[in-house]
Amino acid sequence: MVEVIQTPKRGNRMFLAWATVVLVVAIAYRIYLHATFTLIFGFGRVIQPIEDFPWDCERIQHPLLEGCEDVWLDHSSRKLYGACTSLRSRTGWNPGGSLFNVSARSRTDHISVLNIDEPGPDGLYGLHQLKFDYPGDLDLHGFDIKRIGDQQHQQRFWLINHRPPVDPATGEPLNPRKVGANSTIEIFDLEASSSTLVHVKTIASEAIISPNNLAVANDGVGILVTNDHDEKAGMFRDRVIFFGGGSLTYCRSDTGSCDVVATENCSFPNGVVRGRDGRFYVSHSASGMITVHEESDNGLVEVDSIPLNVPLDNLSVDKEGNIIAAAIPHSVGFMQAADDPYNRVAAASVFMVRDRDRTDGDSERFNYETVKVIEDRDAKFLPTTTVAVHDAQTHRLFLAGGFSPFLSVCQRRI
Incomplete structure (x- = not known):
């Protein structure tokens, strides 16, 4: 008697193989990517209408207010500065967005x-x-300003400049899709009686990889730069959005030297500000987290983290020391608005991070509290917001966007 042994058909084997792959992917997604996808795409997130908040807002539209990726408020001179460009330029040449x-x-x-x-x-x-007063063109992104001089009448500007790449030997243009932008930090001075920024220095370094924003230390020399990607270019460059990555670079204005000082806990580092407490606050778009850093003899040390659980863009500091965070509650809507900025506006949110009143015995985990200041689910008044500043003196918000044709001003109802 011959025993017949049944062997699995090829179709069954393929089914088992694909089932195994699907199972592995499902497990990996659940363990590593579920929280990231939930955060970025906002599954289950409730976005509030602007009517829920005590603000009266208006839009200000002008060609000089297009594409203002970052703004900075000088509380003493009562001037608002914005790094702006045409929307055609921002939607075509924007190395941070590949x-x-x-x-x-x-x-x-x-x-x-x-x-x-x-x-x-x-x-x-x-x-x-x-x-x-500069010999070339500027392609602006984030920036910072600090008053300098004995009388503090002079302002120094540190600007991120995304120059197109060129061959250093021949000066011939290179393909930025292969080598990325030739990003630098440009330093300018502005006299109180002048309307001309005078160029002081260019800082170029391999450690300035993909700069998004920067903040100047209290000494006016140190500069902390956020690199939103690990590489300047490449097919897998944007994996940072889902898998984390990026870095922080520390430069010196006097020597021009730069070094990568942090990669741990980086997840698309975006905005950065120096707080009134001298600490650096860094927003991470892909984790919805603000990390807090101090300078020490051992370099830059992360001393705290603040979860906001929503994709974040730029940060600012108001006169009272509160951190103002621009947030992106609807990422798909933001991307659609970035592709068609004249016809689409994305929902926007603004949060305030402030020191929490603490009593003896409180855990160090809870050093800050966060408050949603305003949100515009239906994009009625706010721009596709990448930055917001708060004027505590007059209880106003100024909001701008790198992919917006207008700026918004909101007055709080007292």
Whole structure:
């Protein structure tokens, strides 16, 4: 008697193989990616209408207020500065967003200025732009400003400049999709009586990988830079959005030296500010976290973290020392608005992070409290927001966006 042994058919074997792959992927997703996908795509997130908040808002539209990725409020001079460009340029040449169309560059990037207490009859707050004493073009992103000099009458600007890459030997253009942007930090000075930014220095370094924003230390020399990606270019560059990555680089204004000082807990580092307490606060877009860092003899040390559980963009500091965070509650809507900024506006949120009143015995885990300041689910008044600043003196918010054709001003109802 012959025993017949049944062997699995090829189709069964393929089914088992694919089932195993699906199971492994499902387990990996559940363990490693579920929280990330939930955060980025906002599964289950409730986005509130602007009517829920005590603000009256208006939009200010002008070509000089297009594409303002970052703004900075000088509380003493009562001026608001913005790093702006045309939307055609921002949606084509934006290395932080892996957009490398050199031909889209407007070559008209500028610093816009508003006198925030003087709206004027046209409601444009004396809007004008600064001139540049600089030999080349600027492709602006994040920036910081600090008063310098004995009388503090002079302002120093540190600007991120995403220059197109060129061959250092021949000066011939290189393909940015292969090598990335030639990003630098440009330092300028502005006299109180002048409207011209005078170039002081260029800082270039391999440690300036993919700079998004920067913050200047209290000494006016140190600069902390956020690199939102691990590489300047490449097919898998944007894996950082789902798998984390990026780094922090520390540069010196005097020597021009730069070093990567942190990679741990980096998850698309985006905004960075120096707080009134001298600490650096860094927002991470892919984790919804703000990390807190101190300078020490051992370098930069992470001393705290603040979960906001929503994708974050730029940060600012108000006069009372509160950290203001621009957030992206609807990532898909944000990407759609970035692709079609004249016809689409994304939902926006703004949070305030402040020191929590503590009593003896409180855990060090709870050093901060977060408050949702405003949210615009239906994009009625706020721009596709990448930055917000709070003027504590007049209880106003100024909001701008790198992919927005307008700026918004909101007055709190007292």
